[in-house]
Amino acid sequence: MKYRIAGACAAALLGFHLLMIFVYLGPPNLLQYQWGNFAFGYMQNIFYQNWHLFSPNPGINSVKFAVRCADENGHWSHWKDPFAGALERHQLTRITGYGKVLALFDDIAQSLKKEVATKTRLDQALQETPKQLARRFAVDYCLTRHPEKPEHLEAIQFKVMEFSPVPFTKVQDAKYLWDRVVEIPFEPIHRRLAKEASR
Amino acid sequence: MIHKLAREELFLKTAQLFRISILLWLGLHTLLLLPFHATIFGPDAYVMRTRFDGSIWSWVFHLGAHPAVAPHYLWFFVLQLGAIACGILGIRLRITMILVYLSTMNIYNMSGVILDGGNNLSQLLLFYLMLVNTSGRPFGDNVWGAIGRALSNAAFLMCRLQIAIVYLTASLLKLNGHLWQNGMALYYLFQSETYGHPWIGALMRKMPVLSLIGTYMTLSFQYLFPIGIWMRRWRKPLILVGCMLHLGIAFGMGLFTFGLVMCVSYISFFPEEWSERILRWMPTQDKVVIAFDEHCGVCMRIASLVRFLDWQKRVVIDRAHHPMDPGLQELSLEKRLHRMQALAGQNHREGFAAILELARRLPLLVLFLPIACLLQATGLGQRLYDHLANRGWRESCRQGQCSIGTTTDLQI
Numbered sequence: 001m002k003y004r005i006a007g008a009c010a011a012a013l014l015g016f017h018l019l020m021i022f023v024y025l026g027p028p029n030l031l032q033y034q035w036g037n038f039a040f041g042y043m044q045n046i047f048y049q050n051w052h053l054f055s056p057n058p059g060i061n062s063v064k065f066a067v068r069c070a071d072e073n074g075h076w077s078h079w080k081d082p083f084a085g086a087l088e089r090h091q092l093t094r095i096t097g098y099g100k101v102l103a104l105f106d107d108i109a110q111s112l113k114k115e116v117a118t119k120t121r122l123d124q125a126l127q128e129t130p131k132q133l134a135r136r137f138a139v140d141y142c143l144t145r146h147p148e149k150p151e152h153l154e155a156i157q158f159k160v161m162e163f164s165p166v167p168f169t170k171v172q173d174a175k176y177l178w179d180r181v182v183e184i185p186f187e188p189i190h191r192r193l194a195k196e197a198s199r
Numbered sequence: 200m201i202h203k204l205a206r207e208e209l210f211l212k213t214a215q216l217f218r219i220s221i222l223l224w225l226g227l228h229t230l231l232l233l234p235f236h237a238t239i240f241g242p243d244a245y246v247m248r249t250r251f252d253g254s255i256w257s258w259v260f261h262l263g264a265h266p267a268v269a270p271h272y273l274w275f276f277v278l279q280l281g282a283i284a285c286g287i288l289g290i291r292l293r294i295t296m297i298l299v300y301l302s303t304m305n306i307y308n309m310s311g312v313i314l315d316g317g318n319n320l321s322q323l324l325l326f327y328l329m330l331v332n333t334s335g336r337p338f339g340d341n342v343w344g345a346i347g348r349a350l351s352n353a354a355f356l357m358c359r360l361q362i363a364i365v366y367l368t369a370s371l372l373k374l375n376g377h378l379w380q381n382g383m384a385l386y387y388l389f390q391s392e393t394y395g396h397p398w399i400g401a402l403m404r405k406m407p408v409l410s411l412i413g414t415y416m417t418l419s420f421q422y423l424f425p426i427g428i429w430m431r432r433w434r435k436p437l438i439l440v441g442c443m444l445h446l447g448i449a450f451g452m453g454l455f456t457f458g459l460v461m462c463v464s465y466i467s468f469f470p471e472e473w474s475e476r477i478l479r480w481m482p483t484q485d486k487v488v489i490a491f492d493e494h495c496g497v498c499m500r501i502a503s504l505v506r507f508l509d510w511q512k513r514v515v516i517d518r519a520h521h522p523m524d525p526g527l528q529e530l531s532l533e534k535r536l537h538r539m540q541a542l543a544g545q546n547h548r549e550g551f552a553a554i555l556e557l558a559r560r561l562p563l564l565v566l567f568l569p570i571a572c573l574l575q576a577t578g579l580g581q582r583l584y585d586h587l588a589n590r591g592w593r594e595s596c597r598q599g600q601c602s603i604g605t606t607t608d609l610q611i
Contacts, residue, residue: 002345006205010349014357025368045256046326051368053316056376058384062392091396094455097231097239100313104239104246106393107312111247125249137245165390168383168407 017047025049062163065109065134069142070157070188071150078148079159082141108134112160116184134158135189159185205349208337212474213467214355218296218333219287219481220463221324225303226283228321228456229276232313236276240309242269247312259301263309272309278302288562289484290511292334300325316365317457320464323361330354335478335485358467363425370421379418386410394452420444428468438465480555480572482565484511487543487556490519490527490535505557513560538588550588551580 023031023039024047032039043049066079083105090098111130128136138158142149162182166174203209238244240263251257251264262268263275279302285295303325307314332351338344378384389395389403389410403410420440427433442462449458466474491502502516517524519535526542527535534540534549541553548556551574558564558571574580 002342003202003205003349006342006345006349007201007203009346010204010353011201013350014353017357018360021364025364045260047323049319049323049364051316051319051365052372053365053369054384054388055369055372055379056374057378058376058388058394059391060378060387062390064392087392090453094450094453095231096455097233097235099453099455100232101235101238102393103313103315104244104310107247108245125252127248127250130247133245133247163392165387166404168386168410171404171407174404 021047021049025051060165062165063106063109063113064161064163065105065112065158066161067138067141067146067156067158069146069148069150069153070155072152072154074154075150076157077146077150080146080148082137082145108137109160112186113162113184116160131186134186138189153191155188155190157186157188159183204352205345207352208332208348209352210355210467210471211332211335211337212471212478213469214328214331214333214351215289215335216469216474216478216481217355217358217466218292218328218331220466221321221328221460222283222286222299224456224460224463225299225321225325226280226287227459228318229279229283229306231456233276236273239313240272240306242272244310246310248309260304261308263305275302275305275309279306288482288565289334293329296325296329296333300329315454315457317454317460320361320365321460324358324464327354327358327361331358335483355467358464359428362464362467363428366421367425370418370425373418373421379414382411382414383407384410385413385417388452394454396451396453399451417444431470434468434470438468441465480568481559482568483543483559484513485543485560486513486515487541487560488515488517488524488527489553489557490517490522490524490540492519492536494520505561508561508563511560511562514557538584551575551584554584555580 020035020039020042023035024043026032064081065083066081068077068079070076083102086098086101086105089096090102108130112134115130135156135158138156139153142153142156160183162184163178164180164182166176166179170179232239239246248264249261251261251266257264263272278298282295282298282302285291286299300322304322307318307322330350331354332338332347338348338351373379376384378387386403386407389399420437423433424437424441427437442465445458445461447458448461449455452458469477489502489505492498498519505514506516515524517527519527519540520532522528522535524542526547527540530540530547538550539553541548541556543556551571555568555571555575558568564571571580574583
């Protein structure tokens with residue numbers, strides 16, 4: 001008898017959990033209409049899951065972030081992709097953490113692009129906006145790692161570039177690697193602001 | 200069927216193997232990220248973080264965001280790696296698995312942007328594994344045993360179902376994607392900077408038909424897996440194809456930890472006999488009786504060293520000439536003296552295999568286990584053992600006295 005009761009309880013728990021997953025992951029339907037709030041509350045903190053895995057369509061465009069710095073004479077350095085080295089290492093060998101580092105940097109560029117495209121306001125729960133984060137990163141990069149870093153940093157500027165691949169229908173006649181490149185430059189930030197950002 | 204959940208240990212060995220594999224993956228995941236810890240997890244990491252909101256969930260899962268805790272974020276890694284090591288060795292599994300889960304959730308929440316589907320799956324599996332009996336030893340035959348067994352079996356079944364749900368959801372969502380429908384999803388994926396590779400991208404541009412084959416194969420696998428994996432006949436081929444697909448994702452698309460955790464997750468579908476066979480090569484908590492030649496000084500010094508390293512008391516040291524263990528007494532004296540003998544439950548091992556049994560139980564020797572397994576599998580270990588153990592210095596031991604060392608200060 002003890003086996004039957006214990007087994008039935010465990011099976012009931014399993015059934016309930018599966019039902020919640022079904023409601024949570026399923027399309028908007030009658031079940032979600034009635035149970036949605038409860039299921040979302042049940043799943044959100046411990047059983048959160050998202051299995052899009054490149055669906056419905058994988059992201060087609062690549063987004064890059066570039067930074068340039070100016071010295072006290074107003075002379076601007078070349079634009080540099082701060083993540084080029086990490087990408088090169090990631091492509092050389094996959095068994096490293098560079099893939100995750102690139103995901104982190106990619107998020108800066110993607111968030112900036114999204115912020116510009118949707119003109120979203122700061123989410124109160126976030127500690128920094130994408131623009132604030134990008135500015136902090138760009139200042140640190142110009143001060144420490146930019147190959148042409150000036151002795152006295154006067155200003156920084158960053159931009160986001162979006163690369164669209166050649167469609168498969170045109171690939172035989174394509175002369176270039178990318179079909180289209182769109183640049184989204186941001187306003188230069190001068191020393192006073194840069195200092196604030198790095199602080 | 201329902202009472203079977205509480206009456207039988209349905210996944211005893213598979214759950215044990217699964218726990219070790221998931222923890223090994225998690226350890227590797229953390230070690231790969233450690234060189235970049237300040238960039239990814241530090242207080243000044245380039246990550247958009249949510250504020251610590253003081254809710255109960257934040258205290259449990261998002262403690263790293265607390266202003267007082269944030270500068271000490273590395274302690275989460277110390278805790279996690281320590282708990283993972285204990286978990287792999289099977290030490291205090293109930294507490295260890297809870298610590299692994301909590302530290303992992305806190306680490307994941309410190310930098311949400313780097314998380315992928317593999318991290319999402321691992322956090323769910325780690326939660327379910329807290330409820331599973333992964334010790335490899337059955338529950339007792341009382342009421343609590345029945346409850347524990349039922350919960351453990353249901354939670355392990357949930358691990359399997361969760362993996363099937365991943366494929367089911369992903370495949371159904373792909374039904375709406377025109378790139379998956381026309382077979383060009385992989386073409387575009389491999390052109391991207393983040394998930395592509397210059398060589399594979401160039402190959403795809405030269406032969407877009409490869410994308411067609413790859414995309415439809417991926418889709419077919421994702422549709423088949425949630426149904427076929429429950430059929431014994433389909434299980435092996437599906438696991439093989441799945442491993443190939445996910446290793447392709449790991450190395451081709453650069454999602455190394457995602458590809459690897461998906462391969463590791465298939466272990467949960469292993470039948471008990473497969474797991475049992477694999478576990479013979481892994482660390483264990485079960486005791487082993489080893490016979491050392493009490494007339495041989497070197498052997499007795501090794502016995503003392505073993506006793507020193509065996510702080511978990513997993514090795515019972517016995518004598519080769521006059522054993523106390525009835526199992527050893529049944530073996531002939533010649534056999535006991537020719538090679539080191541080990542009795543682990545019903546299993547009898549000798550020579551290098553006995554040394555392997557020692558390595559499975561002594562925490563410090565566990566590090567050498569992969570090399571020892573390789574030596575054992577190739578037969579080199581046994582040859583090396585026979586070469587060393589049957590040299591001239593051991594000859595005198597067989598007659599009851601040994602030319603090396605004394606046994607006066609070494610007691611069994």
